[in-house]
Amino acid sequence: MAVSLDQIFILLRDWFVGFLPAALRPAAGVLLGVIAIVCVFPGLFALTTVFERKGLGRIQNRIGPNRVGPFGLFQPIADGIKSLTKEDVVPLSANAAVHFLAPLVLVVAVFMGFAVLPMGRNMVLVDMDAGLLFFFAMGAATELSVFMAGWSSRNKYSLLGAMRAVAQMISYEIVLLLSAVSVVMISGSLSLPKIVDAQNQYSHGLPHWYIFTPWGLAGFLMYAIAATAETNRSPFDLPEGESELVAGYHTEYSGFKFALFFLGEYLAMFSISGLGTTLFLGGWSAPFSFLTWVPSWIWFFGKMMLSIFVFIWMRGTLPRLRQDQLMNFAWKFVLPFTLLNLVVTALWRFMGEGWARWVVCTVILAAAYILTGWLEMRRKHIGPRSYRYAE
Amino acid sequence: MTPLATPLAGYLLVAALLFAIGLAGALTRRNAIMVLIGIELMLNAANLNLIAFWRFGPHPEALTGMMFAIFSIAVAAAEAAVGLGLVIAIYRHTNTTELDKINRMKG
Amino acid sequence: MNAVFYILAALTLAGGLATVLLKHLVHCALAVTVAFAGLALLFLQLDAQFAGFAQILVYIGAVAILIVFAILLTRGSELPKGGVFSSTWLVGLAIAAGVFAVLGWAVLQSVRAVPQQNAVPVVTVHDIGNALMGRYVLPLEIVALLLTAATIGAVIVAMHEKERQP
Numbered sequence: 001m002a003v004s005l006d007q008i009f010i011l012l013r014d015w016f017v018g019f020l021p022a023a024l025r026p027a028a029g030v031l032l033g034v035i036a037i038v039c040v041f042p043g044l045f046a047l048t049t050v051f052e053r054k055g056l057g058r059i060q061n062r063i064g065p066n067r068v069g070p071f072g073l074f075q076p077i078a079d080g081i082k083s084l085t086k087e088d089v090v091p092l093s094a095n096a097a098v099h100f101l102a103p104l105v106l107v108v109a110v111f112m113g114f115a116v117l118p119m120g121r122n123m124v125l126v127d128m129d130a131g132l133l134f135f136f137a138m139g140a141a142t143e144l145s146v147f148m149a150g151w152s153s154r155n156k157y158s159l160l161g162a163m164r165a166v167a168q169m170i171s172y173e174i175v176l177l178l179s180a181v182s183v184v185m186i187s188g189s190l191s192l193p194k195i196v197d198a199q200n201q202y203s204h205g206l207p208h209w210y211i212f213t214p215w216g217l218a219g220f221l222m223y224a225i226a227a228t229a230e231t232n233r234s235p236f237d238l239p240e241g242e243s244e245l246v247a248g249y250h251t252e253y254s255g256f257k258f259a260l261f262f263l264g265e266y267l268a269m270f271s272i273s274g275l276g277t278t279l280f281l282g283g284w285s286a287p288f289s290f291l292t293w294v295p296s297w298i299w300f301f302g303k304m305m306l307s308i309f310v311f312i313w314m315r316g317t318l319p320r321l322r323q324d325q326l327m328n329f330a331w332k333f334v335l336p337f338t339l340l341n342l343v344v345t346a347l348w349r350f351m352g353e354g355w356a357r358w359v360v361c362t363v364i365l366a367a368a369y370i371l372t373g374w375l376e377m378r379r380k381h382i383g384p385r386s387y388r389y390a391e
Numbered sequence: 392m393t394p395l396a397t398p399l400a401g402y403l404l405v406a407a408l409l410f411a412i413g414l415a416g417a418l419t420r421r422n423a424i425m426v427l428i429g430i431e432l433m434l435n436a437a438n439l440n441l442i443a444f445w446r447f448g449p450h451p452e453a454l455t456g457m458m459f460a461i462f463s464i465a466v467a468a469a470e471a472a473v474g475l476g477l478v479i480a481i482y483r484h485t486n487t488t489e490l491d492k493i494n495r496m497k498g
Numbered sequence: 499m500n501a502v503f504y505i506l507a508a509l510t511l512a513g514g515l516a517t518v519l520l521k522h523l524v525h526c527a528l529a530v531t532v533a534f535a536g537l538a539l540l541f542l543q544l545d546a547q548f549a550g551f552a553q554i555l556v557y558i559g560a561v562a563i564l565i566v567f568a569i570l571l572t573r574g575s576e577l578p579k580g581g582v583f584s585s586t587w588l589v590g591l592a593i594a595a596g597v598f599a600v601l602g603w604a605v606l607q608s609v610r611a612v613p614q615q616n617a618v619p620v621v622t623v624h625d626i627g628n629a630l631m632g633r634y635v636l637p638l639e640i641v642a643l644l645l646t647a648a649t650i651g652a653v654i655v656a657m658h659e660k661e662r663q664p
Contacts, residue, residue, distance in 0.1 A: 140559025418590030
């Protein structure tokens with residue numbers, strides 16, 4: 001019973017595909033998977049927009065949208081109708097072809113990334129041998145669409161926002177890749193289902209997720225920081241900072257094209273969180289060995305939505321970083337730390353089982369963190385905090 | 392158009408045509424950056440040649456062609472970086488990127 | 499010779515032609531990105547998955563963005579007065595046509611002499627890793643040195659010169 005609930009989507013797909021002749025079955029199976037992804041993730045996007053606005057509202061001591069439907073849950077429908085019926089304003093001197101293509105390139109590149117995520121046991125759309133490399137290649141293609149959007153609008157602020165966004169995305173892309181490389185070193189494969197299989201083991205009831213190892217924790221934190229920067233989320237959202245650049249590179253977009261950018265940004269958040277859970281949080285495996293009866297796809301989506309919740313929490317809480325601060329942070333702190341993490345991962349691999357490698361790795365990472373923090377903060381003077389209240 | 396004898400010939404002809412296009416771009420355009428773009432096209436055409444020969448050649452399991460192509464991609468990226476850095480430095484000095492105007496060493 | 503190859507070849511060549519013929523530099527940069535994408539798909543059709551994904555990651559994700567940044571930093575958006583083609587464009591075109599003629603003739607003459615291996619080679623990333631660390635470790639290290647030198651060199655060349663205090 002538990003097994004069939006776990007594999008229910010696979011069984012449904014096989015049942016549908018069984019009606020077709022044998023030659024068409026693989027293609028039809030993949031097509032059904034594509035349709036499922038295209039339906040599920042935009043649906044999650046709609047839910048997340050409400051989640052975010054209510055969540056941010058509560059963090060900021062107000063109630064979010066609550067007019068449309070119970071607790072404002074039908075708000076995305078209202079937003080969708082609004083964006084579909086709004087007039088599509090294209091600036092007169094804008095480059096029409098590039099202006100039109102930019103949101104398309106973004107959404108296509110982001111959707112392709114979902115093809116390699118294992119969303120449950122046996123539930124990956126394409127099991128590629130170099131799946132992780134494919135995912136990062138699709139992520140690299142999104143940077144170009146950001147630039148296309150900013151440049152084609154013929155607007156100085158859009159161009160400025162686009163250049164900042166691209167510079168930020170390139171800097172943090174290296175951190176993203178290097179923190180994933182440490183996982184590849186230990187699991188020995190670039191194929192995402194195999195990485196999940198390597199974490200799907202339990203000892204004394206506790207799972208072998210990589211986040212529970214010293215290098216995995218450091219790698220996960222680096223990955224989370226880089227993921228926040230890659231998707232231009234707060235506190236790294238200067239390129240689309242509302243108070244500085246109106247809306248950055250998507251200032252001149254209105255109506256459905258803006259909705260496509262919005263969709264693309266949230267889908268990128270989903271896919272990067274999905275990859276983060278696959279690499280570090282064990283993908284679809286359960287946290288304790290007595291919980292494996294819960295279907296695997298519930299664990300995957302649960303962990304992914306938990307990461308999204310952390311993104312929303314960070315947006316509501318942390319102040320925005322300035323461009324030079326975030327570039328400094330990337331190149332002078334996070335990147336050297338990630339390189340050190342690679343060395344520590346290699347040490348972990350070659351020291352063999354036992355408590356010695358835990359102690360050594362933890363000590364090295366903690367010492368490096370404290371040392372680099374001290375080096376960076378030497379010249380900054382932070383005095384005692386002072387508060388001013390309105391009288 | 393005559394039907395191509397083998398798939399390998401098709402890939403090699405595409406690579407040759409792309410190389411010629413890149414060469415034409417590098418030789419006929421005025422802007423220094425266009426010359427670099429033409430060079431990138433030529434390197435890509437050579438990579439296509441390498442991979443096509445790897446796939447249709449006698450020993451694909453030796454991976455020689457693919458390795459060569461991967462190293463070529465890495466070297467081309469490095470060369471593009473240095474080349475574009477040079478173009479930016481020259482622009483700072485002479486305030487132009489047109490090759491006709493960067494002729495102070497002439498005569 | 500299937501239809502997919504013709505479509506991809508047409509896409510790549512169209513991108514290449516557009517790169518060379520368009521007037522505005524940013525359009526040329528975007529057209530060369532289309533050519534890179536077409537080539538990556540051709541690599542995937544040739545069962546070279548790692549090379550295809552590396553092509554997308556490096557060329558589209560890094561080189562194209564580098565080109566675009568350089569165009570923006572050198573005011574390439576303004577069209578030059580004398581046109582975009584140099585005065586000796588006919589000679590350049592003739593040379594390119596000559597090169598293509600020689601290469602095409604060489605390909606069509608000699609392709610029957612090469613033994614054709616048509617079975618699909620199964621290449622896993624594991625094999626590539628083994629090859630990189632085994633047989634090709636020296637080129638790997640040299641490329642690493644080259645990339646380091648290129649990075650440092652590019653930073654130094656493009657750096658702002660410090661103002662001399664009088």
